[in-house]
Amino acid sequence: MSRTEPSDLVERGRRVLALEAAAIGRVAERLGPPFAAAVRLLAAARGRLIVSGVGKSGLIARKLAATLTSTGTPASFLHPVDSLHGDLGIVDRDDVAILLSKSGASDELFGLVSQLKRLGVPMIAITGDPESILGRQAEVVLDASVAEEACPETLAPTTSTTVALALSDALAVALLEVKGFRREQFAALHPGGTLGKNLLLRVADVMLTTDVPKLLPDRPMRECVVLLAERRGTVAIVDAGGSLVGVVTAGDLTRLMEKTDQFLDLPVGKVMTQTPKATTPDELAGAAVRVMEHHGIMALPVLDGGRSSRGWRV
Numbered sequence: 001m002s003r004t005e006p007s008d009l010v011e012r013g014r015r016v017l018a019l020e021a022a023a024i025g026r027v028a029e030r031l032g033p034p035f036a037a038a039v040r041l042l043a044a045a046r047g048r049l050i051v052s053g054v055g056k057s058g059l060i061a062r063k064l065a066a067t068l069t070s071t072g073t074p075a076s077f078l079h080p081v082d083s084l085h086g087d088l089g090i091v092d093r094d095d096v097a098i099l100l101s102k103s104g105a106s107d108e109l110f111g112l113v114s115q116l117k118r119l120g121v122p123m124i125a126i127t128g129d130p131e132s133i134l135g136r137q138a139e140v141v142l143d144a145s146v147a148e149e150a151c152p153e154t155l156a157p158t159t160s161t162t163v164a165l166a167l168s169d170a171l172a173v174a175l176l177e178v179k180g181f182r183r184e185q186f187a188a189l190h191p192g193g194t195l196g197k198n199l200l201l202r203v204a205d206v207m208l209t210t211d212v213p214k215l216l217p218d219r220p221m222r223e224c225v226v227l228l229a230e231r232r233g234t235v236a237i238v239d240a241g242g243s244l245v246g247v248v249t250a251g252d253l254t255r256l257m258e259k260t261d262q263f264l265d266l267p268v269g270k271v272m273t274q275t276p277k278a279t280t281p282d283e284l285a286g287a288a289v290r291v292m293e294h295h296g297i298m299a300l301p302v303l304d305g306g307r308s309s310r311g312w313r314v
Helices: 006-030 033-043 055-069 107-120 135-139 157-180 184-188 194-199 219-231 250-259 283-294
Strands: 049-054 075-077 098-100 123-127 139-145 234-238 242-248 300-303 309-313
Touching: 006 157, 033 098, 033 123, 033 157, 049 107, 055 075, 055 098, 055 157, 055 219, 098 107, 098 157, 098 309, 107 135, 123 135, 123 157, 219 234, 219 242, 219 250, 242 250, 242 300, 283 300
Parallel strands: 049 075, 049 098, 098 123, 123 139
Antiparallel strands: 234 242, 300 309
């Protein structure tokens, strides 16, 4: 009788995860020049990417096509059987094909492989048998072989599909990095999701516009110290017209205190940083955050077309 105690079930789950994690680790260890060749081939494609597979490999192929498309590389899933009944019309000679097959010997694939060869479309094979018929026909072969499936008696593809999925993700991520795909482009392709909406937030959507800490350059540091303590560690220094001329930060105060005890009556204009980092209302909030993180600052002045302070990005 099958054991169904909670501890037995948890142990079975851990075994599957351990097997699949180990298989991915072995694929990572043997990754080499063919992977680089595949990425370069995809990056140089003048057309779209055609992704195909049968059965469980077909499901991984669909996911790869979706990942590529959502990260700036047009890709289409093409079922190998449908390709022989009219759908081959989506394939162009400038395309590149990625074919997934555990065995590399799926009969359903070979009609498509033959037609891709006729059109001169280069093929990348992700297969568990690099020496298979598919492997020998492809321009680039990525070895997705596994020692064993996680499923008892190898009844269903498990470890093999996990490895194929991970290898597909590695291809897609390496490709988007080579092509310089940015967060803003991702947001533009995902306008309806929460992630896309967050990525498209502008500084104007999140900046503080009331009680922005400001001082004129001739005001004493004693006033600035109070504002630094109350308002996030940064004070904007503006001229009589409201244009930004500098900032004083908590870091500026610390460095000043290390030099002298007699600083409370100093005008802030003598202490301020005259070329501070700043942003604009139309800038993406994510870009402003990156500036803050890169320079280790807690706030950015938000400026209009001139140097007039509009608000505070924190």
